[in-house]
Amino acid sequence: MLRYLFRRLLYTIPTLWVMVTLIFLLSRVLPGTFGQEQISQAGEGFYSKGSQQQRNAAHEQLLARTNQHLPLFYVTFAPLATSQATSNYSYLLPDLTWNGTKNQYHIWAAALFTGSLGESFASSRPVLEILWEAAGNTIWLLLISMALTIVLALLISVSIVQDRAVKRRRVLLSFLILLDSFPVFLTGLLLLLLLANPDALQLFPVFGLGYHHAGEQSGFMSFIVNLPHLVLPIICLVLAELPYLTNHLYTSLKGTLQADYIRTARAKGLPQNQVIVKHALRNALLPVITVLSDMLPALVAGTVVIETIFAIPGVGRLLVTSVLARDFPVIVGIVVIIAIAKMLSHIVADILYALADPRIRHNQK
Amino acid sequence: MKALLQDIAHLWQTKWSFRLALLYLAGLGITIALLPFIPLPFTPDQLDLENVFLAPFNNKYHVLGTDQLGRDVLVNTLYGARNGLLLALPVMAIASLVGVSVGVLAGYFGNNKQYLKRGSLLVLLCCLSLLLYYNIIVPLQLFSNGLPSKLSYTSMLVGVGLSGIAWFGIKPVITRFSFCSRQVAFPLDSLTLRTIELISSLPRLLILISVAAFMPPSVMLLSVIFICTYWTGTARLARAEMLRIAQLPFIEAATTVGMTHRQIIFKEAVPNLLSPVVVAFVFGVGSLLAIESTLSFLGIGLPADLPSWGRTIAGIRSNLGAWWLVAFPGGFLALTVLALQVCSYHLVHITQGRARQ
Numbered sequence: 001m002l003r004y005l006f007r008r009l010l011y012t013i014p015t016l017w018v019m020v021t022l023i024f025l026l027s028r029v030l031p032g033t034f035g036q037e038q039i040s041q042a043g044e045g046f047y048s049k050g051s052q053q054q055r056n057a058a059h060e061q062l063l064a065r066t067n068q069h070l071p072l073f074y075v076t077f078a079p080l081a082t083s084q085a086t087s088n089y090s091y092l093l094p095d096l097t098w099n100g101t102k103n104q105y106h107i108w109a110a111a112l113f114t115g116s117l118g119e120s121f122a123s124s125r126p127v128l129e130i131l132w133e134a135a136g137n138t139i140w141l142l143l144i145s146m147a148l149t150i151v152l153a154l155l156i157s158v159s160i161v162q163d164r165a166v167k168r169r170r171v172l173l174s175f176l177i178l179l180d181s182f183p184v185f186l187t188g189l190l191l192l193l194l195l196a197n198p199d200a201l202q203l204f205p206v207f208g209l210g211y212h213h214a215g216e217q218s219g220f221m222s223f224i225v226n227l228p229h230l231v232l233p234i235i236c237l238v239l240a241e242l243p244y245l246t247n248h249l250y251t252s253l254k255g256t257l258q259a260d261y262i263r264t265a266r267a268k269g270l271p272q273n274q275v276i277v278k279h280a281l282r283n284a285l286l287p288v289i290t291v292l293s294d295m296l297p298a299l300v301a302g303t304v305v306i307e308t309i310f311a312i313p314g315v316g317r318l319l320v321t322s323v324l325a326r327d328f329p330v331i332v333g334i335v336v337i338i339a340i341a342k343m344l345s346h347i348v349a350d351i352l353y354a355l356a357d358p359r360i361r362h363n364q365k
Numbered sequence: 366m367k368a369l370l371q372d373i374a375h376l377w378q379t380k381w382s383f384r385l386a387l388l389y390l391a392g393l394g395i396t397i398a399l400l401p402f403i404p405l406p407f408t409p410d411q412l413d414l415e416n417v418f419l420a421p422f423n424n425k426y427h428v429l430g431t432d433q434l435g436r437d438v439l440v441n442t443l444y445g446a447r448n449g450l451l452l453a454l455p456v457m458a459i460a461s462l463v464g465v466s467v468g469v470l471a472g473y474f475g476n477n478k479q480y481l482k483r484g485s486l487l488v489l490l491c492c493l494s495l496l497l498y499y500n501i502i503v504p505l506q507l508f509s510n511g512l513p514s515k516l517s518y519t520s521m522l523v524g525v526g527l528s529g530i531a532w533f534g535i536k537p538v539i540t541r542f543s544f545c546s547r548q549v550a551f552p553l554d555s556l557t558l559r560t561i562e563l564i565s566s567l568p569r570l571l572i573l574i575s576v577a578a579f580m581p582p583s584v585m586l587l588s589v590i591f592i593c594t595y596w597t598g599t600a601r602l603a604r605a606e607m608l609r610i611a612q613l614p615f616i617e618a619a620t621t622v623g624m625t626h627r628q629i630i631f632k633e634a635v636p637n638l639l640s641p642v643v644v645a646f647v648f649g650v651g652s653l654l655a656i657e658s659t660l661s662f663l664g665i666g667l668p669a670d671l672p673s674w675g676r677t678i679a680g681i682r683s684n685l686g687a688w689w690l691v692a693f694p695g696g697f698l699a700l701t702v703l704a705l706q707v708c709s710y711h712l713v714h715i716t717q718g719r720a721r722q
Contacts (some may be wrong), residue, residue, distance in 0.1 A: 010646060012566075015559070023575055058634060058688055077502065091507075091516070092523055094498060177710065181703035183655040185662050187694045193688050247607060288608045297568030319661055331575050339567055 001354055005347060012346075016339050021105070023335050028072050028104060028326040056147055071099040074106065083088055117333035122325055127333035131205055131315065138307070138314035142232060142299055145237035148293070150270075152238065155251040158281065159256065162272055173250075180243040184302045188236045188309040196232060204232050233306045240302050241295060248291045253284040286357055293349035296342055369640050372405070372715050384710045386704035393701065397447040407437040409444040421689045430689040432680040436672075442694045445658075445674040446701070448667065452584065453653035456591045461646050463592065464599025468637070471557035472607025473630055477550040484545030488536040492528035499524025507701035557604065561597045569594050572655065577665045587666060591653060599645050606638040644712045651705035659700055674698050 010107035063069040075096055111118055117127035160169040182190075196204045205228055256262065257280055265275045311317070315334060322330035376383040396403075407413075413427075413435030421430035421438070426450055429438040481489075503524075504517035540546045564572075576590050610616065611634070619629045660666030661675025669676065674694040681690045 015563050017564055023567075023572075024575060028535065072683050078508070088518070092499070092503070092520055146645060177706060178703060181651070181706050184660055185659050185678075186691070186699060189678065189691045189695065192685070193691060194682075197688075199686055199688075281405070297571075301569045301570035305663070308663060319571075319574060320541050320665075323665060324579075335567065335571060335575055338571060342566070342568070 001351075002348060003132060005350065008347065008350065012343050016343060020332070020336050020339060021109075024105065024332050025072065027332055028068075048289070059344075065124075066119070067104055067189045070107070071097075071103045072105060073103055074099055074101075076103075078187065112336070117336065118329040120322075120327055120330050122322070122327045122330075127329050130330060131333060131337060134313060134315045134318045137226075137312050138303055138316065140226075140361060141233055141237065141303060141306070141312070141314065144230070145234045145241070146292075146295065146299065148221050148234065149238050149295075150242045152242060153245040153249050154281075156242075156246050157253050158276055159254045160275060164272075176243040176246055176362075179239060182239075183305075184236060184240045185305045185309060186231070187239050188306055191236060192309065204228055229310070231312050233312060236306050237299065237302050243289060244298070245288075245295070247290055249284065252287050253280060256280045256284040286353070289349050289356065290350050296345050300338055366636055368719075372712065374638070376711050377716060380711055382486070383649045383705050386707040389700070389704045390708070393446065393450075395702075397450055398447055400443055405440050405441045405443075408606070409436065410442050410670065410698050411473055414641055417679050418428060418684055418687050423695075429693050430687075431682045432677060432687070432690055436677075438677060438693055441672045442679045443695055444672040445677060445694055446697060448671055449657055449698075450650075450675050452588060452591075452657060452667070454649045455589050457595065457646055457649045457653055458590045458594040460649065461599045461642060462692065464596040464601075465603045465635075465638075466556055466643055468600035468603025468605075469598070469607050469608065469630060469635065469673065471554045471609055472604040473626070473634065474551075474553045476552045479551045480548040481551045482540050482545060483549055484540040484542070484546050485536055486549065486551070488531050488539065492531050493497060495528045495531065496524050499527070532557070554604075557593070557600065562599060564594060564597050570659075571696055572658065573656070574663075574665060577660065581667060583666045584667065587657070587660075591657075595649060595653070596660075598649065599642060602641055603638055603694050607634060610637050640716045644709045647705050647709040647712070651702040651709075654698065655702055658694075 060069070075098060077095060077097075108118060115128075117124065118126055120130055121355070123130070154174060157163060160172050194200050196202060253276070257276070259280075262275060262280055265279050266272075270278075300316070303314060304319055306312070307316035308320050309313045316335075318330065319334050321327075322334075377387065413431060415435070416424070416427060416431050417433060417435045419427050419435075427437050427439070429442070432441070461531070461604045472485075489693065499520050503520040507517050507520070571659055572594055573590055577587065580586050586609040614631060616629060618634050624632070657666055658673060658675035658678070661673040662679045663675075664679065668673055674697065677694045678691055683685055684690075
């Protein structure tokens with residue numbers, strides 16, 4: 001088992017590294033750096049009233065502070081000279097320069113190995129600190145909605161798998177298909193319009209999470225204070241994840257009920273409920289472990305949308321705001337964190353799978 | 366192909382929900398195809414600043430109300446459907462094509478069925494890097510420096526020409542040497558699997574958002590990102606189906622008869638994996654519609670001057686009382702996705718049922 005896990009890590013880490021590197025390089029290689037539009041715009045603008053010269057100096061200072069004046073990678077193509085390109089064909093020859101270790105990628109990667117994700121362009125604070133602040137809200141949201149989804153999916157699939165529940169099954173399954181066709185942001189907005197609107201029903205507060213400062217109370221107390229703000233977002237996430245998980249659980253449970261030992265249990269005279277809960281459910285849960293580890297990406301996508309709609313200061317909204325502000329270190333930092341989380345969740349799923357089912361031995365092969 | 370049409374005809378006769386969904390989709394298709402010729406009182410971007418946030422059903426002109434800039438919701442919803450589908454259909458078609466070709470090749474040839482000479486492999490790598498440099502990097506640089514596009518065409522021509530010379534001129538010479546003429550197995554399958562794993566190592570929306578952030582929103586960019594992230598699903602499916610089909614007796618028979626690889630793939634294998642691919646296509650279009658409007662809602666999808674469902678829905682942020690901005694485009698979106706899902710649901714059931722028999 002340990003050897004299998006080790007090998008698996010060895011496989012995943014390079015893939016992750018390549019992906020994260022690609023995202024990093026893409027974020028830097030494209031034209032337009034952070035602050036360029038605002039600082040070096042021609043004419044008097046909102047950000048500066050100084051002369052063109054002062055503005056250029058300010059821009060250069062910003063580039064130097066954020067290391068953006070350095071070349072991007074170990075090897076780069078020399079920039080095109082405009083005059084030369086229009087006169088002859090020499091621009092077609094690749095002109096490679098070797099930059100040594102003084103390049104953006106090396107600095108970023110070296111910092112990543114020491115556990116630092118760099119500094120935000122916008123606020124000059126360490127990315128890790130910003131992320132840590134934002135993660136507090138997101139983690140509560142994720143954990144609670146995941147737990148609720150699992151419980152609900154279990155209840156629904158157990159109740160509809162029984163032979164007698166034909167009618168209930170039809171209704172619930174069609175309801176789930178209907179639910180599945182609503183994108184998360186639509187569910188969120190509809191709930192917002194119905195349940196947090198002075199014109200309809202105002203049961204929950206709309207915005208304002210993070211208004212009560214977390215530092216003043218203990219963790220649990222602040223959670224209780226924030227709970228009303230979290231109800232609607234949690235419902236949204238649960239509704240978004242429920243169809244997928246229930247479908248998997250239901251299919252798996254139905255498959256298990258065909259097995260021989262279930263027939264034996266029925267022949268013994270056990271009531272239907274006990275057969276399902278005591279005998280079938282445990283085996284049916286096995287394939288669902290993998291599905292659970294796949295839930296993470298969907299949940300991440302969900303939180304991005306949900307946090308934007310409900311104005312929750314979490315990781316998802318941080319992502320959207322830094323995207324709109326082109327704050328690349330924060331974007332890349334979030335990508336790295338989520339990639340690591342996804343890798344870990346897959347590994348945990350593997351371990352759980354092996355623990356739950358002794359037949360699985362990864363050492364063989 | 367024939368089996369698929371028969372399935373559809375059978376479903377049409379037996380399942381009322383399938384018939385309804387198909388009718389709805391056909392109606393939608395006809396509407397959006399004819400939309401530019403329908404005389405509408407407004408264009409989607411026509412501002413009417415005197416009638417901002419007009420409630421629906423009580424105005425003669427703006428039947429479904431107006432948004433924060435006085436744009437007509439009905440017209441915007443219709444054009445949003447048009448833009449969404451005009452983006453989703455071609456994107457999913459290209460993604461399916463790429464996915465099916467990659468998946469079929471990977472599943473059919475596996476890791477040790479396709480042999481290449483070492484020399485060919487070397488030349489292939491050279492050609493790829495030449496194409497990458499002359500057809501992507503140089504045009505991008507020229508474009509970002511604002512140089513005339515004639516130069517980019519020259520560079521693209523040079524790239525194609527050089528790789529042509531390498532493939533047809535240098536390769537025959539190089540493969541004469543004994544080292545380069547040794548045959549090596551080309552690990553097509555693992556290569557494909559690694560690529561798919563690479564792309565799916567991050568949540569799709571995360572890739573979409575972060576890449577869309579690096580460039581100003583444009584239809585071209587959005588389609589390219591969608592294609593790059595959506596082909597993997599179809600490829601995985603096609604590979605799995607191909608692995609199954611390649612074991613079947615009729616492929617063996619075809620090999621014995623002496624059919625070439627190409628004939629086997631196109632005549633025997635591909636028709637057999639068409640149904641699951643069509644199902645994945647229908648499903649993918651629905652998911653693309655949803656994700657496109659999500660991105661447009663967040664302000665990083667389609668450019669703001671293109672009407673889209675997401676753009677209209679985003680108007681709710683400036684006035685929480687304007688429920689019609691969410692209800693009409695959103696209902697339309699959900700209905701369309703629902704119709705697509707009902708279609709693929711029934712198709713999946715009938716193909717699975719056949720596979721079990």
